[in-house]
Amino acid sequence: MDKKYLEEIEPGFSPLTIVEEASRCLLCLDAPCSKACPAGTNPDRFIRSVRFRNFKGAAEIVRENNALGAICARVCPTEKYCQKGCSRSGIDRPIDIGRIQRYITDFEENTKMKILASGKRNGKSVGIVGSGPAGLEAAYMLNKLGYDVTIYDKEKVAGGMLNFIPEYRLPNRVVVNEIKRLKDLGIKFELGVSVGVDLPLNELKSRHNAVILGVGYSYGKMLPAFEGNRNVILAVDLLKKIKARKGNVKLPENILVIGGGDVAMDVNTSLKLLDVNHVTDVVYEKFSEFKASKKELEGAQALGVTIIDGYVPEKVKGKTVTFKHREIDATIKVKADKIILAVGQRPDVTGLGVELVKGEVNEGTPYVTKDPKVFVAGDIANSKYDKTVVGSVRTGKEVALKVDEAIRSGRAK
Amino acid sequence: MINKDLSITFLGVKFPNPFCLSSSPVGNCYDMCKKAYQVGWGGVVFKTIGPKSYFIDEVSPRFDKLNKENTPFVGFKNMEQIAEHTLEENLRDLRKLKEEFPNQVLIASIMGNDEQTWEDLARMVTEAGADMIEMNLSCPQMTSHAMGSDVGTNPELCKKYCQAVKRGSSLPMMAKMTPNITDMVPVALACLEGGADGIAAINTIKSICNIDLDKKIGLPIVDGKSSISGYSGKAVKPVALRFIQQMRQDKRLKDVQISGIGGIETWEDAAEFILVGSRTLQVTTAIMQYGYRIVEDLKNGLMHYMEEQHVEHLEELVGLANKNIIPAENLNRDYIVRPEFDLDACVHCGRCYISCYDGGHQAIVWDEVNRTPSVNKDKCVGCLLCGHVCPVSAISKGEITIKPGRKQDPKKIRL
Ligand SMILES: Cc1cc2nc3c(=O)[nH]c(=O)nc-3n(C[C@H](O)[C@H](O)[C@H](O)COP(=O)(O)OP(=O)(O)OC[C@H]3O[C@@H](n4cnc5c(N)ncnc54)[C@H](O)[C@@H]3O)c2cc1C
Ligand SMILES: Cc1cc2nc3c(=O)[nH]c(=O)nc-3n(C[C@H](O)[C@H](O)[C@H](O)COP(=O)(O)O)c2cc1C
Ligand code: SF4
Ligand code: SF4
Ligand code: SF4
Numbered sequence: 001m002d003k004k005y006l007e008e009i010e011p012g013f014s015p016l017t018i019v020e021e022a023s024r025c026l027l028c029l030d031a032p033c034s035k036a037c038p039a040g041t042n043p044d045r046f047i048r049s050v051r052f053r054n055f056k057g058a059a060e061i062v063r064e065n066n067a068l069g070a071i072c073a074r075v076c077p078t079e080k081y082c083q084k085g086c087s088r089s090g091i092d093r094p095i096d097i098g099r100i101q102r103y104i105t106d107f108e109e110n111t112k113m114k115i116l117a118s119g120k121r122n123g124k125s126v127g128i129v130g131s132g133p134a135g136l137e138a139a140y141m142l143n144k145l146g147y148d149v150t151i152y153d154k155e156k157v158a159g160g161m162l163n164f165i166p167e168y169r170l171p172n173r174v175v176v177n178e179i180k181r182l183k184d185l186g187i188k189f190e191l192g193v194s195v196g197v198d199l200p201l202n203e204l205k206s207r208h209n210a211v212i213l214g215v216g217y218s219y220g221k222m223l224p225a226f227e228g229n230r231n232v233i234l235a236v237d238l239l240k241k242i243k244a245r246k247g248n249v250k251l252p253e254n255i256l257v258i259g260g261g262d263v264a265m266d267v268n269t270s271l272k273l274l275d276v277n278h279v280t281d282v283v284y285e286k287f288s289e290f291k292a293s294k295k296e297l298e299g300a301q302a303l304g305v306t307i308i309d310g311y312v313p314e315k316v317k318g319k320t321v322t323f324k325h326r327e328i329d330a331t332i333k334v335k336a337d338k339i340i341l342a343v344g345q346r347p348d349v350t351g352l353g354v355e356l357v358k359g360e361v362n363e364g365t366p367y368v369t370k371d372p373k374v375f376v377a378g379d380i381a382n383s384k385y386d387k388t389v390v391g392s393v394r395t396g397k398e399v400a401l402k403v404d405e406a407i408r409s410g411r412a413k
Numbered sequence: 414m415i416n417k418d419l420s421i422t423f424l425g426v427k428f429p430n431p432f433c434l435s436s437s438p439v440g441n442c443y444d445m446c447k448k449a450y451q452v453g454w455g456g457v458v459f460k461t462i463g464p465k466s467y468f469i470d471e472v473s474p475r476f477d478k479l480n481k482e483n484t485p486f487v488g489f490k491n492m493e494q495i496a497e498h499t500l501e502e503n504l505r506d507l508r509k510l511k512e513e514f515p516n517q518v519l520i521a522s523i524m525g526n527d528e529q530t531w532e533d534l535a536r537m538v539t540e541a542g543a544d545m546i547e548m549n550l551s552c553p554q555m556t557s558h559a560m561g562s563d564v565g566t567n568p569e570l571c572k573k574y575c576q577a578v579k580r581g582s583s584l585p586m587m588a589k590m591t592p593n594i595t596d597m598v599p600v601a602l603a604c605l606e607g608g609a610d611g612i613a614a615i616n617t618i619k620s621i622c623n624i625d626l627d628k629k630i631g632l633p634i635v636d637g638k639s640s641i642s643g644y645s646g647k648a649v650k651p652v653a654l655r656f657i658q659q660m661r662q663d664k665r666l667k668d669v670q671i672s673g674i675g676g677i678e679t680w681e682d683a684a685e686f687i688l689v690g691s692r693t694l695q696v697t698t699a700i701m702q703y704g705y706r707i708v709e710d711l712k713n714g715l716m717h718y719m720e721e722q723h724v725e726h727l728e729e730l731v732g733l734a735n736k737n738i739i740p741a742e743n744l745n746r747d748y749i750v751r752p753e754f755d756l757d758a759c760v761h762c763g764r765c766y767i768s769c770y771d772g773g774h775q776a777i778v779w780d781e782v783n784r785t786p787s788v789n790k791d792k793c794v795g796c797l798l799c800g801h802v803c804p805v806s807a808i809s810k811g812e813i814t815i816k817p818g819r820k821q822d823p824k825k826i827r828l
Contacts, residue, residue, distance in 0.1 A: 016805060023483070027703060052707060053679045054714035060414045115414075 005247040005273040022050040032085030041065040059108035067140035070105035122146035130214035132160020134378025137396030154194035196351020214378040217345035235342035252337030257281040259342030265296035272303035417716040424585035430455035435695030436522035443506040456518030461495035464530035477632040488648030490622040511542035528577040535581030551591035551616030554642040565591035568603035575607025589613040611670035617643025646698035650676030661690040680714025688734035747819035749795035753811025765799035
């Protein structure tokens with residue numbers, strides 16, 4: 001196997017280039033970058049610390065605001081958030097905030113800084129279902145507020161979808177380190193237990209003063225026409241397998257991908273980095289309406305993925321899929337060794353006592369459910385934040401405050 | 414976030430942290446000083462207050478800056494004199510500040526034009542509630558030769574005025590030195606003899622920053638003319654450190670308490686001033702460029718440095734470098750250390766070759782095929798100019814050679 005998949009595709013800054021990049025920052029008044037960070041990490045503040053050569057202080061600012069700071073540094077769609085309104089764009093291009101944050105958190109890791117600290121214990125406890133970004137951030141916040149926290153996950157490895165994001169974008173060691181920092185605070189993990197299936201929710205409620213459901217969109221979506229087809233693999237299942245096996249997965253020569261979001265691009269790029277010869281991606285959306293970020297799309301194309309836009313799958317027979325153009329009279333037929341479906345993810349809340357409306361728990365007020373002891377966060381919460389890592393981090397922060405308030409006021413016991 | 418005690422006692426006054434505004438427009442009025450205290454500065458040296466009789470009349474514009482490549486504000490030139498507000502306004506502001514911020518230090522900077530005015534000003538600022546007095550003996554662009562650096566280069570006058578201030582006030586007092594002098598020691602000694610309790614150094618350096626090439630006038634242009642005036646900012650740090658070191662090196666001044674000033678921007682600059690013997694630190698230019706907020710990283714960075722150095726009190730760091738800066742004639746001249754190239758880091762630009770050829774000793778051999786440097790040991794004198802120009806720090810100190818006929822153990826040499 002080629003080691004390209006295992007190497008971060010974007011090079012990090014060096015001690016020289018980090019200073020150059022930080023020097024480009026205009027050190028704005030009421031900095032637009034900070035107003036746009038969903039996690040509330042003030043980029044203007046940590047860039048200023050870098051500018052004034054206070055790397056340790058910069059690390060404190062990132063870390064205390066975001067227990068997943070090193071992850072967000074790599075996977076945040078910064079062009080939608082902090083970098084979007086960057087004043088520097090008025091001169092040339094925005095500051096590369098994600099990469100500055102990455103340098104800072106790498107510095108933190110390399111110098112073995114211990115920044116996070118637990119709060120004074122208050123004798124109360126909270127159980128969290130799901131070890132994705134929302135669960136992890138909520139756990140950090142509640143630990144800081146004095147609660148004993150246990151995170152339950154049906155998987156044997158903590159991290160939720162972070163274990164699906166390909167190695168070249170998010171190295172596993174980064175996720176492991178972030179989780180270790182939380183374990184060092186005394187946050188407990190019970191892995192390999194599916195709540196609602198192996199362990200009844202009521203049991204969890206009796207163990208803890210409150211329960212947070214952060215179960216995410218853990219399953220890939222299937223399309224009816226592909227049901228039961230042995231050649232079909234769901235994108236998230238494939239990505240998870242490739243990452244868990246560090247790229248050591250046997251792949252055929254010719255693969256068809258269906259889907260045009262970021263997950264599809266992750267599949268495309270991963271396959272190419274693993275030297276799959278023919279990767280053909282057929283997408284419902286036209287390029288002008290593409291869902292995937294421009295950067296990921298261009299990255300996949302640069303690696304030689306064939307991307308065909310505007311086509312819908314019409315007929316499936318074994319390894320052959322026939323697509324029709326959405327508007328003009330055109331048909332294409334693709335025969336491949338494997339078919340990867342990247343058409344979205346779905347949640348499953350069986351046994352968790354909540355109902356989903358459009359994939360979200362929606363009780364009018366964010367993060368609450370009908371049960372005063374049970375709360376929700378992350379992708380399944382109805383919040384104003386995007387279904388991204390950083391959006392989930394924000395919901396994790398907010399749900400922690402909600403839980404704290406409910407326990408203090410006696411509404412959750 | 415790290416939290417360490419940064420407090421330090423200077424001239425008997427306890428500062429919550431060593432960082433102060435230096436006397437200049439950054440501490441020009443009540444609102445400014447209030448904001449500075451709130452952001453976390455440990456002390457304020459209020460803009461120099463002059464005698465009522467001295468009419469302040471400033472020019473416009475009044476600043477210029479030196480750039481190098483993409484870096485503005487390498488140095489900063491100003492044409493300002495002392496406070497433009499009236500004496501009454503200044504005294505009122507001092508009073509209000511002390512009332513509202515009793516735990517942060519308020520220092521009044523004063524400048525008289527004869528013994529009587531020095532004494533009167535000292536008395537007035539003391540009555541207004543200042544914790545300490547700084548005598549401005551050093552502004553280089555006063556319109557009167559009885560004031561500013563013309564006074565500060567004359568030990569006799571300095572002593573006389575210090576005595577006058579001490580007659581007017583029993584507050585702790587520091588005399589602020591001008592660097593426009595070859596040796597600061599005689600002036601500092603004269604001030605201490607006159608009753609000064611400590612020294613502040615440095616004020617600005619007389620300068621011409623730039624000349625307009627079309628108009629043939631120095632900048633800034635004031636109705637077709639310009640003047641020599643004070644230079645500050647990062648570029649003056651080396652000069653300030655040198656003067657402070659020279660004072661601390663003198664036996665008579667070795668324990669003198671110093672407030673360090675000149676080009677402080679980062680916690681690293683601050684630490685350097687402390688290591689050469691400063692107990693408090695004052696800043697102007699970096700605040701003019703970036704704002705009071707820089708104190709956040711100054712304080713936090715200094716706390717981390719203390720942590721790394723395993724130091725609980727800032728005081729323990731004061732002057733630690735003094736003994737390691739010695740006269741040039743006492744340095745070990747028995748060895749040569751030659752450069753070592755890290756060819757994995759090298760980006761093959763050839764800058765080391767150019768500088769060694771044109772500014773060194775033609776000792777770098779350039780492999781034209783691989784575009785890679787190596788050193789010719791016979792020619793290399795070990796000046797390490799190459800290391801300073803390398804853009805990726807790929808050149809470090811390598812092998813040590815003892816000069817012929819000298820007896821030294823290369824292993825004992827501390828690089
Ligand atoms: C391939 C891929 C790439 C992505 N790339 C990015 C990106 O670059 N940037 C970005 O911001 N976002 C990205 N996302 C989206 C992001 O990962 C999600 O928005 C985020 O992880 C949601 O967090 P969460 O905490 O809500 O849930 P998840 O991360 O989905 O975690 C939920 C956890 O709950 C567990 N769980 C579910 N049910 C149960 C149960 N009954 N009992 C116990 N445990 C249970 C699951 O096993 C899982 O570990 C990507 C997603 C995918 C799939
Ligand atoms: C615009 C300006 C005005 C100044 N005015 C005064 C003054 O009134 N009194 C004084 O003692 N020093 C004055 N200074 C000197 C500063 O206090 C300080 O000693 C000098 O600028 C070096 O520090 P820096 O490099 O941090 O600016 C002034 C400096 C500047 C730039
Ligand atoms: S908006 Fe851009 S230029 Fe302004 S502070 Fe933020 S990163 Fe710097
Ligand atoms: S140390 Fe000086 S002489 Fe030797 S190679 Fe470098 S620049 Fe040339
Ligand atoms: S200056 Fe540095 S990077 Fe350039 S050739 Fe010399 S060693 Fe290599």
